[in-house]
Amino acid sequence: MKKIGVLTLLITLLLTGCTSKESTTAKTVAERYHVGLMLSDMGLGDLSISDLAFDGLVRATEDFDIVFRYLDPQEVKDYEQGIEQLVKQKNDVIFVIGYMPQEALEKVAKKYPKQQFVIVDTVSDSPNISSITFDEEQGSYLAGALAATITQSNVIGFIGGEDVDVIHNFERGYIEGAKKVKPTIDVLTQYANTYTDEAKGTAIAKEMITSKADVLFAAAGMTGTGVLREAARAKAYAIGVDSDQYFLAEKAVVTSMMKNIDVAVYEYIRKDIEAPRSQMGQHITMGIQDNGVGLAPIRVIDPIAPVEQAIEKIKRAM
Amino acid sequence: MSIQKKLMIHALLIIAIFSIMLSFIVYHLKSVQQSNANTVPELMVIQEAQLQVNNMQQQLENYAVLINVPQDEAVVTQMTSTMETTVKKLDKTIGQIEQIPFTGEAKNTVQMLVKRYQLIKEETFAIIPTKDVTATKRLAVRTGGISNDIEHISLYQQDDYYKMLEGLNKRIQNVIWYTIIGTLFIVILAITLTYLATRKITKPLATIANHAVHIADGDLRIEKMTYTNNDELKQLNDAFHSMGESLQQLIQRIQQTGVGVEQHTAQIVKDNTHVKEMSNAITLASSELEQGTHEIKSSVQNTVNLAERMNATFDDTVAMATHNVQRGKDMMQAIEDSQRHIEAQRETMQASMTTSEKMESAFNELKQQTVEIEEMAQSVSAISDQTQLLALNASIEAARAGDSGKGFAVVAEEVGKLAADSTTATTTIFDLVQAIQQQFAIFTTAIEQNQQVNQEQHNATEQAVKAFTFIQHKITSMMQDISQMATDMQHTKMQSEQTVANMEEMSSIIEENAANTTHISQATDEQLEALTQVAKQIIHLQQLTNELMSGVNRFKLK
The missing domain is CATH 3.40.50.2300 (Response regulator)
Structure with missing residues (x-):
């Protein structure tokens, strides 16, 4: 009887040992939230909106289990081809930055009505294109x-x-x-x-x-x-x-x-992960309260502090 | 092969199977380790690339800051060379990443990375000498872009790694399952083998135990268990079986002995009864013998009395004979006197001669009767001898009283008969003596007649002389005869006395015999008492035997 007990214990231990698979905290690439980013104009390194969008995605990558791909306009034949490439890569959401690729985007959006797109800094009427503008x-x-x-x-x-x-x-x-x-x-x-x-x-x-x-x-x-x-x-x-x-x-x-495009992109992704496609087709305006707009760090003048305090005061009063 | 050896072989078999299973596990774990060893360096290459790209980005940013203000050329050169080193390293690392066999989207990403890297590399070498701050900053940002690509690749690689890990996990899981199944198999095998081995031991043991129970219950009809293995159990089985056999034989022996005892006791009881009967018969015979002895004794006494009386008669006869001899002498005197008158009385003598002749015949008769007496005396003597013999036999028979009492009856009968014979003989003697007395009376009468005739024929002397001479002779002869007879009588008397003495001796022997008989009777009583005790003991023995038998009969034998 004692032997059988020991045996049962051993088997139970072995079974639990092999069934309790260590849950991998990191999701696989396929399981992650995928973001596509179609840059415009100069693309990455424009030290402006493209870089901001990129920064937003990098921050989102740090905070959420996401994977993002970006395409520079120089890397594709045209915007349409680039955006379609991103669609084919099965991204959950595809961000298009700036008004320049709008026409191409609307064409692709019509072709892939189930694909969620976000156009930043301009407004589109397509039902599967969300628009983010800044106040x-x-x-x-x-x-x-x-x-x-x-x-x-x-x-x-x-x-x-x-x-x-x-x-x-x-x-x-x-x-x-x-x-x-x-x-x-x-x-x-x-x-x-x-x-x-x-x-x-x-x-x-x-x-x-x-x-x-x-x-x-x-x-x-x-x-x-x-x-x-x-x-x-x-x-x-x-x-x-x-x-x-x-x-x-x-x-x-x-x-x-x-125009805190990084914030806008980050927030859109955060909300879409929380409630998928809840923002699709909407027009979102990012204001001061959303930290969608604001001032860059004050430099050059001296002293800076009193000016900062004054601006902060005004900001609170808005 | 001994049981221990068998068990050892079982254990070795199990250990061997267990070792095979362990080898299997070790082999699989080794291969797991191997695939791990392949994947980890790839991950490390990617991480290395990530670090180098980040370095490069940082260096570009630093460079942008550096060239924004006037700087010592040496510092710029140093910075440039540092960046060149980083690029060289990156070239190598990116090349290694290219070598990783990616597929699908990951492959595309790698291609994209390589393309972007080549572009950045070219631009870097183009821009650095121009010291264009903005362009450098842009380059830094784009370098950050390929950092994302590498991150992306890293994720794919991680995917592969986790997939591999999952595969390994599955493999390990399989190994664990195999191990569990193997262990279970081994356990079951071990249990089965142990069970079989134990059964091989316990089954015969159970059979033997069962047999033992049977034996305990008294059923000895057990069959020898067939056990072919030459081990301790065989020895046990053989020993047990021979024990059973021995027990059976023993029981049979006891039963036989019991039956024998029963038979013997029955026989003893029977014999005892017989002995008792015999003893009773002996007792009876003894008393009869005693009675007979008494009778004999009284008979003998009578005989003695008769003999004494006869002796007295003999004495009388002798006395009479002596008297007769005296008378003869007197008669001879008278004859001599008569001879002198013979002449004268010759004529009367003639007459007297007739009488004398009569007398002569009478005397002859007497003589004959005397012989008969003699014979009778001999007969008495013989009787006495026989009686003596009988007494001797009786004493011997008395000694053998234990075997048979019948002899005594016969002896008693014989003795009785002889006593009767003796009595008859004695009566005959008595009769004869009476006859003698009668004859003597006749003789006396004849004598008186003769005297009368002599008186009457006193004259017939011549004849008388002759007659007297004759008579003289005759009387002399007769006197001699009488003397002889007296002597014989004397002799007879002596013999008779001897007889009496013998009779008395016999009587005393008979008395002794009677006393012995009493002793015998007492001994017989004691013997009876002893026999009763024996009977009791026998009954006890029978009871014991019965108990023994009932105890033994419990055992059922083949």
């Missing part, structure tokens, strides 16, 4: 408030790219923010009518600085780069846009109005 006005408001805070001439400038609604939103927020801090402030506004003409940006900036503007805010793409560099040359302050553009003109760029 430029709120971000610009902060930029205006900062400009008003640091101006000494009481004159600040705004340079827009195309004369379109989106840029109008920037302009409106910027003026409101500035007036909130200094109601008497003079805000110069000019549209370059191009996103890609750096020289034009330089020219407009030169003109505005001449008109005593000492803080310039450009929402004009590559045109804005000219503005920032001119401000640096003329020893004026400048505020970047979309991403932290400090590296473009390190002597001038006090801050940048950030």
Whole structure:
């Protein structure tokens, strides 16, 4: 009887030993949440929206069991082919950054109606394309408030790219923010009518600085780069846009109005993992409360702390 | 082969099977280790690549910072060479990653990685000399991009690794299952073998035990168990069986002995009864003998009395004979006187002669009768002898009283008969004596007649002288005869006395005999008592025998 007991115990131990398979914490690639990322324009290394989207995905990779693939526009024949390639790789969600691939995306989205797509920084009507935009006005408001805070001439400038609604939103927020801090402030506004003409940006900036503007805010793409560099040359302050553009003109760029695409991408993925496809086809606007927009770290000026405190105060008041 | 050896062989067999199973397990674990050894370096290569890419990214970022401000050229050169080293290392590592046999999407990713790396590498060598900060920064970001690719590949590789691990796990699981099954098999085998071995031992033992129970119950009709193996059990079986056989023989012997005892006791009881009967008969015979002895004794006494009386008669006769001789002498005197008157009385003598003749015949008769007496005396003597012999026989028979009592009866009868004969003889003697007396009376009468005739024929002398001479002779002769007779009588008397003495002796012997008979009777009583005791003992013996038999009969024999 005793022997049988020992035997049973032994067998039980062996059985439990082989059935209690050590649960692998790491999921297999197939089990993971897959994200595809179609970059646009310059692709990775643009030090702007592409890199932000990439950063968001890297952060998401750190926090969730996800796998992401990215494609640079240079690596594919065209956007359509790139996006389709990502579809075929069976991604749970495919992010497309910027307005440039929108047309191609909508074509592919129609072809793969069950595939979830997210387009960032522009709006699509396709039912399987979620749109994430940023409240430029709120971000610009902060930029205006900062400009008003640091101006000494009481004159600040705004340079827009195309004369379109989106840029109008920037302009409106910027003026409101500035007036909130200094109601008497003079805000110069000019549209370059191009996103890609750096020289034009330089020219407009030169003109505005001449008109005593000492803080310039450009929402004009590559045109804005000219503005920032001119401000640096003329020893004026400048505020970047979309991403932290400090590296473009390190002597001038006090801050940048950030579209936190990384946050947006991260949050979308987080929510989609929590409740799959719950956001599909929706238009999500990321505001200050979502940390979707904000200012890049303040630099260049001295002292920084009082300005930071002031901006924080304004932000809380919004 | 002994049981221990058999068990040892069983154990060795089990150990051998167990060793085979262990070898199987070890072989599988070895192969698991082997595949692990193949996969781990691949993972390490990928990790190495990851590290190197991260290094490169960091170095590019540092370089971007470095070239942003005016720097000592040496530092820049050093930085450049460091990056070149990193690139060289990466070349090697990426090459190794290319060697890993990936499939499907993972393969695509590797291809993408290689492509991007080649591009970055080219750009790096192009951009570094230009010291373009922005371009360097962009390059750093793109380097971070291939870091993601490597991460991706790493995940695939991990997948493979986990798949392999799973495979190994399954394999190990299988091994464990095989081990369990093997163990169970071995356990079952061991149990079966042990069971069989034990059964091989216990079954015969159970049979033997069963036989033992049978024997305990008294059933000895057990068959010898067939056990062919030459081991301890065989010895036990043989020993047990021979024990049973011996027991059976013993029981049979006891039964036989019991039956014998029963028969013997029955016989003894029978004999005892017979002996008792005999003893009773002896007792009876003894008493009869005693009685007979008494009778004999009284007969003998009578005989003695008769003999004494006869003796007295003899004495009388002798006395009478003496008297007669005296008378003869007187008669001779008278004859001599008569001779002188013979002449004268010759004529009367003639007459007297006739008378004398008569007398002569009478005397002859007397003579004859005397002979008969003599014979009778002899007869008495013979009787006495026979009686003596008989007495002797009786004493011998008395000694043999234990064997048979009948002899005594015969002896008693003989003695009785002889006593009767004796009596008859004595009566004859008595009669004869009476006859003699009668004859003598006749003789006396004849004598008186003769005297008368002599008186009457006194004259017839001549004849008388002759007659007297004749008578003289005759008387002389007669006197001689009488003397002879007296002597004989004397002799007879002596013999008679001897007879009496013998009779008395016999009587005393008979008395002794009677006393012996009493002794015999007493001894017989004692013997009877002893026999009763023997009977009791026999009954006890019978009881014991019965108990023994009933005890033994418990055993059922073949």
